[in-house]
Amino acid sequence: MTMKRPWYATVLMYAALAMFLFFLGFPLLWLLSASFKSSGELNSLAVNLLPAEWDFSNFGAALERQNLLLAAGNSLFVSIATMVITVLLSMPMAYALARLKGRLRAAGTVWILTSQVFPSILIIIPLFLVLRAISLNDTLLGLILVYVTFTLPFTLWMLQGYVAAIPTELEEAGEMDGASRITILRTIVLPLLAPGLVATAMFTFVSAWNEFFLALVLLQSPELYTLPIALRSFLGAEGQTQLGPLAAGAILATIPSLIIFSILQKKLTGGMLAGAVKG
């Protein structure tokens, strides 16, 4: 747009932009600052954005406390496994949803949409009982399978949008040449789908990495806790809350998602819109 704008409008717009910048960015800034403050300073009731003296011990303390390192390992394992399984499972189904006509497709779409409506609180009780029945209660595997199931609607939604964006003519041409469906899938669809797959995989990783509620109920042994659960247990009701290590732990928990999101930013948007428009 190249239209003229009165100067005061420009000023107002910059002011608004600055406010957004501050509003969105400040919490992370404060968290960073707290993670470098000494416990004395955090307890002193003084409010400063910059630490009076930079204290790097919080990160070490965070890793030592409450098995945070173990929890990070659990989170990493769960997130990667969820990512791999979800992608493997959703690829064929997304293809089916996008390409095959009929009742199956309608049913799939309806399920994807309704699964958003049901509160996880309704599912969690029987889910807990189901997992207990198949001896997967209080295991990381149980959590992974549950995560896979719960991210599938969204990944399918995204992926089928990407599949739909691939012109069917390409596949038909392959069919003419006598290639089998699987060859077509592997040599034509898969390469074109790669960017979408990467975006979907990363999205799945972040959802699993950030998830709190299901892990809270489905994991009971402290040595299986994922990072969000371990962080939450930092905030003891009566025990001495150590804000410095807590902030440091929170920073560590944010970094992977933040990195992935900055890589992903554009693709994720494209994917969601593809799903919305073409679906």
Added chain:
Amino acid sequence: MSSVATKVPRQTKRVGHRARAQRREAVALVIPALLPIIIFSVIPLASGVALGFTDATLKRNAEINFIGFGNFIELLGDHRFWGSFGIGIVWAGSVALLTLVCAMALALLLNSDLRLKGLTRVLALIPWAMPPVVIAIVWRMIYNPNSGPLNGALEVFGIPGVNWLGDFSTALPAVIVVGVWSGIPQTTVLLLAGMQSISAEQHEAAAVDGAGAIRRFWHITLPSLRPIIIAVTALDFIWQFNSFGLIYVLTEGGPGGRTMIPPLFTYLEAFRNREIGYASAMGDVLVIAIMLILSLYLVNQFRQSKGSRA
């Protein structure tokens, strides 16, 4: 004649074979994903709905009896549940609405020719990437009545500090602000993508006709964004209504139940009071309520958009 007669059945046989092959293909493509969905989503969902009609508890070797609508009748008179339901509506409704307003403003700014757009886009990712637990931890620090930066800033201006999450009148608004903060990025990104798909010619044509920025927003941008706006607010509302972690860590429903949204209330009924039958009945009611609200909203919106087009 005879040759035709033999040909026809063969043809149908071939078609039938192809259709069957295709169906088998479809089944093979779908089954791997369908299995976990059935085991971990459909079965639990169905049994969750069914549990609402029983007196199940988490006692050791508890007996489960079918009690019909007993739980629902009890629920009708449970004023604490309905209080929590009201809080849930206020929470989800305000977050969805305020998120939309903020995200729209931000998307418009990002869609203009301002500098610093790139930086803002990167910063806008922060709330999206942060795990809800971390969001709650950060905002607890910010809202801290003694050492939080918010009260620190107020003090500079000589305004007495506020006990944001502890005071009965400010707790829910304070929590809503956090909800909006965490929801802005996703909504902004979607709106922005929608805006970018509006052709520049439309705007230029309108500008030539002498339409100001506000009129152009009202008559061109807003109507073309309508489907996205409807979808985004509806989804936001559902997600917020069902969200758990953020408020659980921020306030745990306090003070005095002032931020006790329905998922928290139901969680306490299930895992503190151990009445899972009654808790499941609550879940059933919540599902029906959401669907009702949602269909009202969607029907209303679509009717309006039809009306405005006609």
Added chain:
Amino acid sequence: MKRIRGIGAVAFAGAAVLVLSGCQQGSATNSGDGGDDGAVTLQFQSLSDQPATQAAVKAIVDDWNAENSDVQVKIVQAGWDGTFDKLVTQFTGGTAPDIIHYEASSIVSFAADGYLADLTDYIDGDLKADISEGIWDSVTQNDEIIAYPSTLQSYMAFANADLLEAAGVEVPTGDSMTWDELQEIAKATTTGDAHGLGWGLGSPTAAMMSLALGFDGTFFSGEGEDASIEVGDAELAVPELVHEMTYTDKSVDPTSLTQSGSEVLASFYGGKVAMTVQGSFQATNIANDAPEGFNWVALPPLEGSEGAIQAANPQTYSVNIDSEYVEESAEFLNFFMAGDNLAQIAYADALIPSSDAARAEVEKLAADNPAWTQVLASGDGLVGPPFLKVEKYTEWKDTIATPAFQQYLANEITSEQLAAQLSDGWADIAG
């Protein structure tokens, strides 16, 4: 088609591998039974959150493990926060540990649901005799002893001696201190930028229930499912006093009433409040965390109209009824509760040990620590409260009492409304 099946097979193989690894993980965490050498391993879930206490617990367990090669104990470290919900899912999920550390008022629910083993016949005779009848009573449900009571906390007032001096108030001494004295000192020490008292009543119920006993406020009568509630002047004495101090005298920091005890300690260290009421265990935290030169004292036990009486709600060690090794677990707990061992834990936690032997030991350990004199003195007034016999106490506490007390302390409702909410809410719960 074949290739598609191939993809499916790969996916399933991947899933199967994960199933196996997951099962291994599961069995590793759930194994109550020991390794190949026939030794039994007991899972012992401990909640102790003080580093010193954790060290003490570990030392005791190491001693036991060294002496008993056939029964090994493994500590599972958990935290106090959210323990109730976690135990609910552990018990129902069949993943509860063998030995469970918790507190008397909360395990009532688990006993009622049938998850705790009856320990009556396993408890060491000497230990039994060394702990008072009243404390044993606090862990007895339906004539079954469901836990070993270990340490007890009381609520104590701590004061910033410098601020008291600056206000011209003498630090109270003596055997006890009345609530009126506390109110007077709070008034005297309230200045422009400091309140006389900060009290972390964010989760107010436990403190209110316990301190009401000083005014003979018992709340409940009867046992099990037949318990009934009465909320009268005696029950409301403490909340009304806090309310008056906050909103009439303005000597209590209203913000503190919404915080946790630890959060208020920051204000205490910062000189924003002259006194603070805390669980006795905070004596350890104050000693460790207070800024250098911070001049603090523990005040004498708080005395109501009936005396310096508070609720004995001991920490407990119970055994999972589904454990294969109830007897072995009880044997370990007999060892764990021996005078020397219990004394170490109590001393590290600044809590009052349940047994006389451990108490004598703690008195020796703490001979030159003035705060400890008050901690132990406050222990003399601990009696078993009626609410420990109430099956649905935890439900009432979390869903009714806590929000009601919070509303009253925030000046949102009157004391009549508080009383009504507390008793009507009980009617709903007991239904």
